[in-house]
Amino acid sequence: MSTAGPTDSVASPPAPRAGETLPTADPSAHAMTAAEATGYGVPVSFSRGQPVLHVDQAGYEEVIARLRDDGFNGVVDLTAVDYLAHPGRELPAGVRAERFELVVNLVSYSRRQRVRVRVQLPEHDAVLPSLFYVYPGTEAMEREAYDMMGIVFTGHPDLSRILMPEDWEGHPLRKDYAVGRVPVQFKQSPGTR
């Protein structure tokens, strides 16, 4: 038997005791508040009540590290969006729309909160530092973003294709990548006699 067990260093949510109020189903209770979000010095927007921090490429690593230090110890999701066909989207003042956007969803287990970070990435320079050394769990997610969208993560230990075959050309989820179609040949339907 191993002696590995729960430790105090991981901020696990406190177990609710008798009389203590349990978390409510109100979604706004699980989102970072506007006051907290503006403390990071980056443009903030709210999308259907969900807080979004708009970080630029240079400040990406630093803001993520600060969020991590502030208790956002879990990375839930990391993905990318290609806005080639939808350039006129709404962004807060001071954020220039670029073709690609990296979207990172973070969660704080101790504060029971979520926050989203969006980074604008120009087509000619879709490069970001890897989060692998901050959140090892982004390893597969970054490979997926690279495979599907062509976003390059510097410092990633093994930035290779994850879902597509190794020798695949192109990045399928880009908007200028056509949907693959396989011609289907139907057999002539047999006659009634």
Place this chain on the structure above:
Amino acid sequence: MSEDQPPQTAPIVHTAETDAEALVAETSEGTQELQPRTLTESAELLRERGAVLRLPDGGVLDSADIDVEITDDETMIINMGPQHPSTHGVLRIMMELDGETVLRSKPIIGYLHTGMEKTGEELTYVQGGTNVTRMDYLAPLFNELVFALATEALLEVEVPERATWIRMLLTELNRVSSHLLWMATNGMDLGAVSMMIYGFREREMVLDFFEKTTGLRMNHNFIRPGGVAADLPDGWQEDVNEILHVIPGRLDEYDDLLTGQPIFRERTQGVGVLTAEEAVALGATGPILRSTGVAWDLRRDMPYMFYDQLEFDVVVGSYGDAFDRYAIRLNEIRESLRIIAQIVERMPEGDYRIQDKKVTPPPRRRIDESMEALIHHFKIFTEGFKVPEGEVYVGVETPRGEIGCYLVSDGSPKPYRLHIRDASFVNLQSLPIMMRGGLVADAVAVISSVDPVMGGVDR
């Protein structure tokens, strides 16, 4: 790279080793000619040396403590899968072995990739459910639920109460059926073949209810944006009560069969251990995270739907091994049954889908009477409904952890971007840590304890 590999540019040296006689190998299929080793490309050498097999070794994880002496010349790299029966589909794992001990490993996925996220951009929100339900095929209702919740968040509509309760009833039953199937396959992986028969037998009860309610055993497309496709069938309480009556006794039988069984305990206890720090750092969710002692269940910690009104416990382990994950899943079935009993009691009367003509198609009989209904019906099924611009992330707790849907709308009837964060996809990253230092035979137990569903992993 060690010194025994010459650099790529080195000239071919004809030593005794590279002489013609030495380059012919006798195999079971006859004589085979080999190339001189110096001709092997550097990329190929790296692959052979296992340079692509690595463990996260950042500040968060300490992967140096492998208590096995690595003898460089005796390690061997083998593939397990993608056709191996215990890999639950088409998972392939590259393992570096020293004797029978697994040193490093790397899961290789993508064999079931069908571009469902791309397909999702081509389908309307009405059709989208048929696509996402096929991702994690053992928990199809959760896929539909997260897609419907994300669409409704973008639409900013509230579904009727009864629709939400029906969704909770069906997803909890789905959690039971998914865990039962895991019990069955896990038993089979570890040699308890009768467990497989039992697990499938009980799961069939739940699937029968699904078939009666949704018309299908899996891939239901029943939970749709705006509510559910149909009301519950007459007499649904009796069917659910029958499930609630029979399954607890069967779970006690599983306890007799597996929990105290020496062979089963030997094969799972202390196998595939993960610490809480590792689980959090690797983004693992669901039973894997809870087995390490982190009490995190979205149903309790970030309640959605009406979970804050129900009483249930979050089952937590303490050792983070395969046995803990088994015990958690077994007891989660019991908790789900507890939740289902409360849902049956509290199921309100009312609409099962939203009465918004732009989102919900009109009933069939109205089409014959009302011109407007005919137009709405035609519009919804040809064009779909328009969803206001925006982006949203919604996460729910599936049997395997958190499934998330990141949905971007550009104001058209089709999602601009549909991204599903699948629990198994992220959970698979913890495999190399769990298998490190274990035996090949235990690898089967470890893979099984992660409960990966490749349809969700590869999407």
